[in-house]
Amino acid sequence: xxxxxxxxxxxxxxxxxxxxxxxxxxxxxxxxxxxxxxxxxxxxxxxxxxxxxxxxxxxxxxxxxxxxxxxxxxxxxxxxxxxxxxxxxxxxxxxxxxxxxxxxxxxxxxxxxxxxxxxxxxxxxxxxxxxxxxxxxxxxxxxxxxxxxxxxxxxxxxxxxxxxxxxxxxxxxxxxxxxxxxxxxxxxxxxxxxxxxxxxxxxxxxxxxxxxxxxxxxxxxxxx
Numbered sequence: 001x002x003x004x005x006x007x008x009x010x011x012x013x014x015x016x017x018x019x020x021x022x023x024x025x026x027x028x029x030x031x032x033x034x035x036x037x038x039x040x041x042x043x044x045x046x047x048x049x050x051x052x053x054x055x056x057x058x059x060x061x062x063x064x065x066x067x068x069x070x071x072x073x074x075x076x077x078x079x080x081x082x083x084x085x086x087x088x089x090x091x092x093x094x095x096x097x098x099x100x101x102x103x104x105x106x107x108x109x110x111x112x113x114x115x116x117x118x119x120x121x122x123x124x125x126x127x128x129x130x131x132x133x134x135x136x137x138x139x140x141x142x143x144x145x146x147x148x149x150x151x152x153x154x155x156x157x158x159x160x161x162x163x164x165x166x167x168x169x170x171x172x173x174x175x176x177x178x179x180x181x182x183x184x185x186x187x188x189x190x191x192x193x194x195x196x197x198x199x200x201x202x203x204x205x206x207x208x209x210x211x212x213x214x215x216x217x218x219x220x221x222x223x224x
Contacts, residue, residue: 001055015053017043022064027106031113034061062126065114069130072100072107073137086144087188093141094161094182095175101165108165134158148187156185 007015021043025034036057040047054060079096080089101108118127138154147153160182167173183190 001051001053001059007053011053014045014049018045018050018053018060019063019067021045022060023067026061026064026068026110026114030106030110031061031117034064058123061114065126066130068107068110069133073133075100076137086141086146090141090145090147090188091179094178097161098164098168098173098175098178102168105169108169112166131158142186142188145188153186157182160185 004012004015018039022034022039025038025042029038034057036047036050039050039060050060054063076093076096079093082089084092115127118124135154135158138157139150142150142154142157164173164178179190182188
């Protein structure tokens with residue numbers, strides 16, 4: 001394998017093409033389908049080129065999964081406007097997080113398959129790195145929203161969200177329920193406060209968040 005620092009711009013582009021092909025194979029076939037032959041067939045390069053640019057399939061799959069997570073986090077960061085109410089933006093990100101897995105059922109199977117494969121083969125470091133990246137985003141959101149103990153609660157929130165993705169695979173999880181449970185977990189208001197009005201007047205309740213439908217996710221194991 002050639003060290004990345006020794007590669008020319010043309011070689012770096014070829015390496016990038018291999019990672020993109022691996023991302024496509026992972027999304028289509030899961031971890032078990034991400035073999036060197038499958039990645040070569042999905043790219044303009046050969047199987048020998050994969051072994052030239054990567055030490056092994058673990059390294060390639062780790063980089064491809066990191067790319068998937070980067071795209072996932074970019075979508076979450078793009079939710080709403082930083083100038084919006086930070087609490088409502090937090091809720092919008094939580095809803096989008098679950099909505100991504102609802103919209104792309106294979107994403108859950110891929111993520112959990114990668115996780116289980118790494119644990120089964122005693123490779124916790126790649127999972128820990130990706131976990132830290134997601135938690136860091138949740139810490140930022142909770143901090144701006146004024147949630148107490150954002151570091152501790154962000155870690156618990158990610159565990160909750162991962163579990164809810166699994167619950168969605170079994171049946172619908174209404175977002176009203178998610179909002180109540182996450183609000184209690186993170187110490188945040190679950191809905192805008194009702195307006196205060198003079199005696200004899202009528203209060204105006206906050207908007208009710210929409211429900212969500214549950215769908216399935218994706219998982220597997222790989223051979224090189």
